[in-house]
Amino acid sequence: MKMRTDKHNMRESPIANIKQQPDPEMSREELIEELGELRALTAGLLSTVPVAFIVLDSQWRLVYLNDDAVKFFEDTRESLIGKPLEEIYPRKLGRMLSPQMIRELLDGKQNWVNKYTDYLHQWYKISANSSDFGIFIRLEDITSEMLVNRLLRLNEFSVNRARDMIFWFMPGGHIIYANMASRELLGYNNEELTKLKAIDIDPSFTADKWAEFVYDLKIRGSSTLELSFRARDGRIIPVEMTSNYLDYYGDEYVTSFARDITARKKNDKALMETKAQAELYVDLMSHDINNMNQVAIGYLDLALDMMRTDGRIDENHRDMISKPYEMLLNSSKLIENVRKVQLERSGHYEHRVIDIFKVLEDIKNNHPSVAGRDIQIKLTSNCECMVAANELLKDIFVNLIGNSIKHSSGPILINVVMDKVTEEGKEYCRVSVEDNGPGISDGNKGKLLQRLNIGNARARGKGFGLYLIKQLVDDFGGKFWMEDRVPGDYTKGAKFVVMLPAADT
Numbered sequence: 001m002k003m004r005t006d007k008h009n010m011r012e013s014p015i016a017n018i019k020q021q022p023d024p025e026m027s028r029e030e031l032i033e034e035l036g037e038l039r040a041l042t043a044g045l046l047s048t049v050p051v052a053f054i055v056l057d058s059q060w061r062l063v064y065l066n067d068d069a070v071k072f073f074e075d076t077r078e079s080l081i082g083k084p085l086e087e088i089y090p091r092k093l094g095r096m097l098s099p100q101m102i103r104e105l106l107d108g109k110q111n112w113v114n115k116y117t118d119y120l121h122q123w124y125k126i127s128a129n130s131s132d133f134g135i136f137i138r139l140e141d142i143t144s145e146m147l148v149n150r151l152l153r154l155n156e157f158s159v160n161r162a163r164d165m166i167f168w169f170m171p172g173g174h175i176i177y178a179n180m181a182s183r184e185l186l187g188y189n190n191e192e193l194t195k196l197k198a199i200d201i202d203p204s205f206t207a208d209k210w211a212e213f214v215y216d217l218k219i220r221g222s223s224t225l226e227l228s229f230r231a232r233d234g235r236i237i238p239v240e241m242t243s244n245y246l247d248y249y250g251d252e253y254v255t256s257f258a259r260d261i262t263a264r265k266k267n268d269k270a271l272m273e274t275k276a277q278a279e280l281y282v283d284l285m286s287h288d289i290n291n292m293n294q295v296a297i298g299y300l301d302l303a304l305d306m307m308r309t310d311g312r313i314d315e316n317h318r319d320m321i322s323k324p325y326e327m328l329l330n331s332s333k334l335i336e337n338v339r340k341v342q343l344e345r346s347g348h349y350e351h352r353v354i355d356i357f358k359v360l361e362d363i364k365n366n367h368p369s370v371a372g373r374d375i376q377i378k379l380t381s382n383c384e385c386m387v388a389a390n391e392l393l394k395d396i397f398v399n400l401i402g403n404s405i406k407h408s409s410g411p412i413l414i415n416v417v418m419d420k421v422t423e424e425g426k427e428y429c430r431v432s433v434e435d436n437g438p439g440i441s442d443g444n445k446g447k448l449l450q451r452l453n454i455g456n457a458r459a460r461g462k463g464f465g466l467y468l469i470k471q472l473v474d475d476f477g478g479k480f481w482m483e484d485r486v487p488g489d490y491t492k493g494a495k496f497v498v499m500l501p502a503a504d505t
Contacts, residue, residue, distance in 0.1 A: 052139035187232035296324035349390035374411035385429035408437030434495035
């Protein structure tokens with residue numbers, strides 16, 4: 001294999017310059033001596049440099065190797081000097097020095113190449129140039145540098161693709177980095193997000209609160225908070241954010257890792273509701289039903305005593321029978337309502353499109369009369385209204401009308417008014433059940449509202465009918481509330497309002 005010696009391949013070197021421009025006053029012996037000293041000095045210098053240097057002559061034979069080059073070939077200098085490059089090529093590290101690669105370097109196709117030895121797990125940077133003296137090859141072990149770069153790239157890759165949101169903040173709150181998960185969840189691109197501050201993505205932060213947060217972080221080193229991030233489209237996302245304070249070469253940073261806990265919040269809420277509902281059922285069984293049964297037992301005991309004493313119960317002691325009967329009816333009703341709530345929450349009842357007016361009309365026409373009471377139910381509607389519900393829809397209005405009768409005395413007028421309303425672009429069927437009874441004081445309204453909350457597991461049976469109503473209305477996607485029939489004067493009667501989304505027909 002011949003080395004090309006045209007101008008394209010040859011580059012000037014210090015050695016070539018010395019040879020071509022000798023001091024004309026020097027004798028041949030002096031010149032040889034000086035060149036020898038220069039070569040010795042050059043060899044000494046090259047042997048101390050932590051880089052492998054190799055020199056090939058015009059026939060591509062090894063004519064010089066420094067100490068690192070000898071180690072590179074894992075051989076002795078004596079066995080390598082004078083050998084052509086082709087002979088050492090099959091050897092381990094020598095495989096990297098293929099003549100083709102060196103030729104491409106000399107032809108200027110590239111200034112240097114990085115070569116990886118998979119069997120030694122090392123990286124080398126190889127470069128070559130030529131002069132009249134020969135071909136110079138430089139091999140530098142860059143394994144540490146490559147590993148550091150790869151680790152840095154791996155770190156950047158893993159941080160950017162982490163499933164949790166990762167932010168780097170300046171102490172003033174400016175976002176200087178946000179990973180892919182942050183951008184996707186919040187709906188910003190990288191340029192937009194890095195123009196924002198912490199107070200822009202978390203409404204709970206103000207400039208003062210952020211400064212206080214950073215100050216506390218400096219003292220503690222890290223902290224974990226539950227926050228609410230605001231996405232670009234206005235969505236509020238509950239997150240758990242762990243932040244750390246860093247001092248990096250005199251520059252301060254806050255690094256934060258935020259995890260979307262929406263699913264966890266839903267699960268926690270569901271568990272709390274399940275626990276509260278279980279406690280509620282136990283409380284109803286141990287308190288309300290037990291109390292009703294105790295009242296019934298007490299009256300029946302009195303009735304038995306009278307029968308043992310007098311041999312009969314006369315008309316004056318009718319309560320001895322009617323009161324236990326009433327308590328047992330109430331107990332059965334409570335058990336039935338609890339069962340309905342349980343079945344509704346388990347998805348037992350199938351939803352379908354129902355005409356509310358027909359349900360209300362059926363209740364009005366078939367409501368049982370009460371002895372000694374003048375009860376009027378008036379139904380008014382100016383529209384047809386269909387809703388998506390199930391067979392328990394009737395229980396909502398049976399309970400509301402029943403409450404008006406039960407919690408009043410004497411004659412009573414119950415107005416049931418149905419119409420359609422639109423809120424926030426959505427159409428609803430609205431049903432108002434109002435009466436001219438004694439009404440509900442503001443204090444009692446508060447107690448009733450507590451009974452509507454599943455978190456109040458001590459709601460008593462007397463309010464469980466309202467709880468059933470609230471649960472059904474919620475499951476049907478509607479709204480339920482109470483107010484005075486005459487605003488500001490509760491003594492004029494009560495008004496209960498049910499709004500359910502109108503169904504597409």
